[in-house]
Amino acid sequence: MSEANGAATPQSLIREELLALSAYHVPASAGMVKLDAMENPYPLPDDLAAGLGALLGAAPVNRYPEADARALKASIRRALDVPAGCDILLGNGSDEIIQLLAMAVAKPGAVLASVEPTFVMFRMIATFTGLRYASCPLRADFSLDMDAVLHMLEAERPAVMFLATPNNPTGNTFARADIERIAAAAPGLLVVDEAYYAFGDSSHLELAARLPNVLVMRTFSKLGMAGLRLGFLVGAPAWLEQLDKLRLPYNVNVLTQIAATRLLDSYPALAAQAAAIRVDRSVLAEALRAVPGAEVFPSEANFLLFRIPRAAALFDALVARGVLVKNVSRAHALLADCLRVTVGTPAENRRFIAALHEAVADLG
Ligand SMILES: *Cc1c(COP(=O)(O)O)cnc(C)c1O
Numbered sequence: 123m124s125e126a127n128g129a130a131t132p133q134s135l136i137r138e139e140l141l142a143l144s145a146y147h148v149p150a151s152a153g154m155v156k157l158d159a160m161e162n163p164y165p166l167p168d169d170l171a172a173g174l175g176a177l178l179g180a181a182p183v184n185r186y187p188e189a190d191a192r193a194l195k196a197s198i199r200r201a202l203d204v205p206a207g208c209d210i211l212l213g214n215g216s217d218e219i220i221q222l223l224a225m226a227v228a229k230p231g232a233v234l235a236s237v238e239p240t241f242v243m244f245r246m247i248a249t250f251t252g253l254r255y256a257s258c259p260l261r262a263d264f265s266l267d268m269d270a271v272l273h274m275l276e277a278e279r280p281a282v283m284f285l286a287t288p289n290n291p292t293g294n295t296f297a298r299a300d301i302e303r304i305a306a307a308a309p310g311l312l313v314v315d316e317a318y319y320a321f322g323d324s325s326h327l328e329l330a331a332r333l334p335n336v337l338v339m340r341t342f343s344k345l346g347m348a349g350l351r352l353g354f355l356v357g358a359p360a361w362l363e364q365l366d367k368l369r370l371p372y373n374v375n376v377l378t379q380i381a382a383t384r385l386l387d388s389y390p391a392l393a394a395q396a397a398a399i400r401v402d403r404s405v406l407a408e409a410l411r412a413v414p415g416a417e418v419f420p421s422e423a424n425f426l427l428f429r430i431p432r433a434a435a436l437f438d439a440l441v442a443r444g445v446l447v448k449n450v451s452r453a454h455a456l457l458a459d460c461l462r463v464t465v466g467t468p469a470e471n472r473r474f475i476a477a478l479h480e481a482v483a484d485l486g
Contacts, residue, residue, distance in 0.1 A: 139249050146246065154446045155473050157464040160290070160318075160425050162346035164395050164467070170388055177380055187376040194374070194383045198354060201389040202340075205331035209362040214373045216317060216341040216353025217243055220284070222368050223313060223337075223355075224251040227281035235280035237266065239291060239454035241315065244284045256280060262456060264292040264419065266300050272307055279309045286315040288322055291450045291462045293421030295324055305333045311361070314338045320345050320396040321403070322422030330357045337361060344424055345392050347385065350378045399424050403465045409475045410463075414482055425464045432485055433459040439481035445474050 133141065151158070166174065195210045204210060213219035224234055224247050234248040238257040248255040256278040258270040275283070285304065287296045305312045312335055314326045319340055330338045337357035342350065352374060355362065385392065403421060410418045410428055417429040427450070430436060437449040448462040463474060 137252075143246070143249060146242075149446065151446050154441075154444050155466065155470050155477075156446050157466050157470060157474055158446045158448045158462075159348070160344050160423070160464045161348050162344065162395060162399070162424070163465075163470060164346065166346070166385075167388075167391055170385065170391065174381055174384055177384055178377055181376050181380050183376060185376070187372050187374060187379055189371050191374055191379050194379045194386075197383045197386040201386045203325070203327060204356055205327060207331050207358070208327075208356045209359045211355040211357075211362045211365055211369065212374050213353040213355065213369075215343060215351040216315070216339050216355075217247075218373060219339055219353050219355050220244065220247050220313075221251065222365050223282055223311070224248060224253055225368055226365055227310070228252050229281070233278045233280040235274060235278055235283040237271065237285065237289075239264075239450070239457055240284075241286050241290045241317075242453070253281075259454075259456060260289075260292070264289065264294050264456070266296050266304075268300055268303065271300075271304055275304070275307050275309065281310040282313060283308055283310065284313045284315055286317065287324070287326070288318040288421070288423040290317065290423065291425075291427055291448070291453070291457070291460075293419055293423045293425060293427050295322060295422050298324065298326070301326065301329070302333070305329065305336050308335060310335065312336050313355075316340045317344055318423035320393065321400055321424045324422075327356055334358065342382065342385075346395060347382060350382055352378055352382050396424075399465050402468055402471060405468070406463075406465055406471045406475070409471070410478075413475070413478055425462055427457075427460055427462050429458075429460050430482075431459060433461050435485055436478070436481050437461060439484060440474070440477050443477040443480065445477045447474070 191212055198210055220243055228251045232253050233256050234253040235256045236244045237260050245255045256274060258274040261267050285296065285301060288294060314336060316326060316338060319325060327338050329336045337355055339355050341353035407418050407426055410416050410426060415431045419427045433451040434449060440447060450457045450460050450462050
């Protein structure tokens with residue numbers, strides 16, 4: 123009826139590429155052992171939680187937040203080795219920073235590139251912002267196929283390339299020498315996404331100071347602050363100054379600024395949780411390897427990717443037993459029969475392993 127008088131409909135008005143997308147799906151998880159989203163399974167230590175309650179109660183929520191979040195940036199510098207010559211740009215999660223970068227380079231015909239399989243938001247945000255997405259496959263062991271990457275850079279000339287290391291959903295890291303070769307060959311920016319830096323031994327922050335086209339992105343989501351939504355980008359002031367023009371003025375709210383500043387001042391407590399999760403990861407990997415048919419891939423993140431016959435049916439059987447992991451088996455050909463499980467508490471990990479043994483036995 124609205125079409126009769128020429129009024130807009132979603133189908134007539136919204137960009138075709140958005141109409142064609144399906145929304146990012148977050149499954150219901152109430153009451154389940156939730157091992158699908160790379161969250162830190164531990165609540166805040168009691169003393170920290172108590173102190174935070176008082177601080178947040180006194181927060182000036184009637185005022186706009188401090189626009190450039192000076193105190194929070196200083197805490198990030200104190201907690202992490204941000205190179206002296208680099209600036210910090212804050213985002214409402216690092217997802218927002220990916221979007222900022224994409225918007226900044228979205229000239230007609232511009233390309234955003236990555237490797238596959240990887241973090242799905244790279245492709246989705248390219249679509250949101252009118253960029254063309256280009257990618258090349260990893261090898262079967264999820265390492266970089268350098269010939270393919272260099273060929274892609276040459277053929278597609280991407281304005282920006284994202285490389286997540288450790289990579290999601292595969293868990294492995296990429297070789298530093300390869301990353302430097304990619305930076306040298308890239309005609310545009312290379313953004314190294316270190317969302318999982320806390321669970322491995324490598325840092326590429328130093329590249330942001332040394333190489334003119336490299337920026338390094340991190341998030342605190344996987345370190346126990348997923349609910350606060352805070353990510354950041356490190357790089358040369360000349361790049362960050364331009365990106366800052368696109369940032370909406372108060373993108374990091376006052377409660378997040380206060381809470382994250384306080385938590386980062388207790389960074390050793392957060393780092394200790396990450397260290398415990400690393401130990402639990404190897405216990406979990408060992409238990410998974412003992413499940414009939416399971417192949418477990420190396421991980422420097424807070425999750426494990428494993429291949430197992432009839433993965434999709436096993437995923438459903440796990441849900442039926444109250445355990446939620448992520449079924450990535452249809453996300454890419456290289457991920458056939460793969461599931462991804464976040465490292466939880468030791469008790470959660472044991473429940474997952476027990477449920478998986480039952481499910482495998484039931485499916486016969
Ligand atoms: C989780 C994740 C992010 C995004 O995290 P935010 O919660 O938006 O900060 C970015 N990159 C990778 C590779 C991730 O896995």
